[in-house]
Amino acid sequence: MTSEPLSLGELLRSRREHLTPDDVGLESFGRRRTAGLRREELAQLAGVSVDYLTRLEQGRSRTPSRQVVAALARALRLSRTETDLLHRAAGLTPPGSGVVSTHVPAGVRRMLSRMSDLPLAVFAADWTLLGSTPVWQALFEAPSVAADPNQNLLVQVFVDDGVSKIATAHGGADAFERALVSDVRRSAADYRDDVGFRTFVADLRARSPRFAALWDEGRALTGTALTPRSRSG
Incomplete structure (x- = not known):
């Protein structure tokens, strides 16, 4: 039985x-x-x-x-x-290994609008910023997606050496960086057939020795969650 x-x-x-x-x-x-x-x-x-x-x-x-x-x-x-x-x-088809989505569902857009008094941001699985509230933008000194559509948190952290306020809010730079790399490793496994994602990771490894070192550790690192946020993908 x-x-x-x-x-x-x-x-x-x-x-x-x-x-x-x-x-x-x-x-x-x-x-x-x-x-x-x-x-x-x-x-x-x-x-x-x-x-x-x-x-x-x-x-x-x-x-x-x-x-x-x-x-x-x-x-x-x-x-x-x-x-x-x-x-x-949940009545959903399990995620495949396709392409990272940059689509923001209407329900998520409504959530950002209704909760505009909170620091919320929506990221794709590769940590490209898809949307944010004015409070998020003010708190972390970040432009809106409309003003700058090419914002990626991984690039900002590992290449531009930025968003120190977010790192401080989530356990410090080391914990924050390890959490990011751990998360993107899981996403890379989920989207293993996305050539663009693989190219992005390879480029980031070439541009950032720190990212490359954490990536090559290959461990399931635990760290602070990057909240508040929603992820699309």
Whole structure:
């Protein structure tokens, strides 16, 4: 007799309860009544609201977007197999190895508009900036995408030696750089057939000894989550 597959909410709760703040690069304050990450912590890591995450876990919302599921999978440090399972539980086709998308869904655009008083940014899987709120732009001294459509966080960090304020907000330069490289390594595996992405990584390795060194370490590095954010791809 086979058991029923876990629902989306059950998968999210189960994985969240098996992670610790240390696993995802967060500081833990005070004693915890229950094991695992708090909902507030996972919501912060994935760039979604606590209310929305609660509705997903309780089964009151069953149709998250592909971008939200991908963000949750990354925040939960899911393996490729686990990520596929999470997508299927959400009624979505698991991600393939195609081309990195720069499409920003209408729902994400509405979120940026409604939450314009918060520092939010939307990035593609290769960390190209796709959209941001005025508060994000002011906080991190970054132009809007309309003003500069070619902003890429990896280039800004490893080539231009910029965005020190973001690094400071996420554990310092070393932790921030390691988190970025760890994330882009996972994206490179997801989009292994994207020639443009492979070329971008190769060019970045040639331009930045620091990026090349971290890339060549080849470890599944954990670090601070780059929040608040949403990822498209």
